[in-house]
Structures are given as C-alpha cells and as structure tokens.
Amino acid sequence: MRVALQVTCVNDAMFPDTGKAVVRLLRRLGVDVDFPRAQTCCGQPMVNTGYLDEAVPVVRTFVDAFAGYDAIVTPSGSCAGSARHQHSIVAERSGDAVLQAAVAETGPRTYELSEFLVDVLGVTDVGAYFPHRVTYHPTCHSLRMLGVGDRPQRLLEAVRGLTLVDLPHATECCGFGGTFALKNADTSVAMGADKARHVRDTGAEVLVAGDNSCLMHIGGMLSRQRAGVRVMHLAEILASTEETEGESDGPVVGERAGDLA
Template sequence: MRVALMVTCLNDAMFPDAGKAVVTLLRRLGVDVEFPAAQTCCGQPMVNTGYLDEAVPVVRSFVRAFEGYDAVVTPSGSCAGSARHQHSIVARRSGDPGLATAVAEISPRVHELSEFLVDVLGVEDVGASFPHAVTYHPTCHSLRMLGVGDRPERLLRAVRGLRLLDLPRAEECCGFGGTFALKNADTSVAMGADKARHVRESGAEVLVAGDSSCLMHIGGLLTRQRAGVRVMHLAEVLASTEGATRAGAAR
C-alpha cells in the first residue's frame, strides 16, 4: 500500500513535530509513508472565505501531488474534511469534468490520522507509552464533518501509562475557526477562554487534539493563564515511547 503524508500548511510552517510524529508512528506500524514534496495548501482558507474560483488551481495541485497513492494520511481533521467535502464543490464549479473525476477518485482515500489507524490499519494499540494525565478536545471538523467519533479516545486508552480524563463540555468549539479568529477576535478569545477553563477543570497535565490549529489557540490561552497545562498533537502522544524502557525494566 502506497501511503502519502499530507502534512498541512500549519504543521509544515509552525508545528513540524506533528508531521514527524505521524511518520515515526506509521513506520513503527510497518507503513512506508512518503512525503510528496509538491504538496501545498488544501485550499480550505479560500473556500471558507468564499474564494472558490481561486481555490481551483489549489485543488488541481492537490490532485497532482497525491494521485497514485492508495491512502493519504493527515494529522488534521480540518484539512481532511476540506479534501473530502470541499474539493468536490470546487471541482464542480471549475466546469472541468476531468478535475471532478480526479477529485472523486482521490477524496475518499484521504484519512484523518485516527481514521487511518482504526479503520484502515485496524489497530488501536499502536505500541505507545505516555505516563501522564491527558484530556482530549474533539475538534469541530473531525467531530462534525468527518464523524471520527471515539476513535481518538480508543487510541489514547490503549496507550500505556496514560490516564484519560473527561473534558467538561468537550464538544464545544474552541473558538479558533481559521479566519473566524481574525474577523471575530473578541468572540474567538471568549470561546477559547471557556475551553481553557474546562481544560483546567479536567485536572489534566496535557491537552491532546487532532488539529494543531485548535491546539495553538487553546495553548496560547492556557499559557497566558499560566495554567501549567501543555498541549500535544494526538500523533505526538501515539508516537511516544516515554517511560517504556523504565516499565520494561520493572517487569
């Protein structure tokens, strides 16, 4: 199976450890993942702000970069949602039947990380170890657009040493929303402050999510509040072997 990593713009520019963690994790599971160097943005910022015509060349670029792969894995529910649901809208608007056909072939092969692990590879225990108290924030696109359900929590519960704590009002948006945070800054910060308060109430040491954008937003607020809670991408926790050597020696 040929598998490609769709790293996303944000991870590539600001949070490369998330992308590296995906590669580490998949290779540990025997998947030879490739990184198509020609990949660029998925086009979501343009589509979300109404620039569908401008998104057409971006979708064309996506098709060229990822055609021929059996699966495209991304550490982002947001970008996976864009590829699976928005690209077909852009392709239809372009009036190019060839692009529409190519998108229809590629889009179903795009998987958010937890979907790929649970549904495609059929694994929940990925051999991770992370001896910390963790709470999980289900991001909006993964929850509502992709419907990943409890896949991330199932993966986290199988991590050795990890204690998964409930996040109060977990399904509420963190307030980031891409350009929403820029156009409606006060509302975005207020929503994020609520989410940060719920994270503190959970008693967790670490907040985990599947989208770096949400972690950036919530993490910034937690830092300003001096909450003492760090944020980590789901991929980083699943790639972790922290404490594994010590636990093995104890046995």
C-alpha cells in the same frame, strides 16, 4: 499499499514535529509512508473565507500531488474534511471536468490519522508510552464533518501510562474557526476562554486534539494565562515510547527553545 502523508500547511510551516511523529508512528507500525513533495495546502483557508476561485489552483495542486497513492493520511480532521467535503465544491466552481473527476477519486482515499490507524490498519494499541494526565478535545471537523467518533479516545486509552480524563462540554467548539479567529476575534476569544476553563478544570497536564490549528488557539490562550497546561497533537502522543519519553523532560510542541538558541 502506497501511503502518502499530507502533512498540512499548518504543520509543515508551524508544527513540523507533528509530521515527524506521524512518520515515526507509521514506520513503527510497518507502513512505509511517503511525503509527496509537490503538496502544499488543502485549500480550506480560501474556501472557508469565500475565495473559491483562488482555491481552484490549490485543489488542483492537491490532487496532482497525491495521484497514484492508495491512501492519503493527514494529521488533521479539518484538512481531511476539506478534501472529502469541500474539494468537490471548488471543482464544480472551476467547471473543469477533469478536476471534478480527480477530487471525486481523491476525497475517499483521504483519511484523518485516527481513521487510518483504526479503520485501515485495524490497530488501537500502537505501542505508545506516555505517563501523563491527558484530556482530549474532539475538534469540530473531526467530530461532525468526518465523524471520527471515539477512535481517538480508543487510541489514547491503549497508551501505556496515560491517564485520560473527560473534558467537560467537550463537543463545544473552541472558537478557532480559521479566519473566524481574526475576523471575529472577540467572539472567538470568548469561546476559547470557556474551552480553556474547561481544560483547566480537568486538572490535566496535557490537552490533546487531532488539529494543531485548534490547539494553537486553545494553547495560545492557556499559555497567556500561564495555566500550566500544554497542548499536543494526537500523533505526538501516539509516537511517544519509553525511549522518547526518556530523552525529553516531557512532551513538547515543536522545537524546544533550548534547541533553537
């Protein structure tokens, strides 16, 4: 099976450790994952802001980059949702029949990470070790657009050492919403404040989710509040083992400041 990683533009530019974690995790599970170099972005930032014409070349780049792979795995519910539910809208807008055929064929091969692990590989215990108190936020697009259901929780419950605690009002949106976070910043922050409060109420050390964009928003608020809760992508927890746990003093998002200085 030829498997491609769609790392997503946000992870590529801002959260490379999530991409590395997916590579490490999939290799550990015996999947030889490839990173098609021509990939860029799924086009969602343009589509969700109403720039459909601008999204056409981006979607074209997407389908070209991932042509020929059996499965496209992405550590983002939102980007998987974009490929599966929005690319057809963009392709129709383009009037290009070839592009329409290509997206119809690419969409169903695109899997969010937890879907790929549970449905395609058939595993829930990925051999991870993460001895921390964790709470899980189901991001809206993974929950409602993709319907990943309890797959992420099943994966987390199988992680050795991990204590999973329920997040109150878990299914409520965190308020990120892409450009919504900027265009309606006040409302976005009001939503995020409530989400951050619910996270703090769990007493968890780590907030985990399947989308780094949402985590950047919630984590940015938790950080500003000096809440003492860090955010981590699901892939990074699932990639953790006793070896990696030993070499760091805890989970990190991205590079640690000390490494950069």
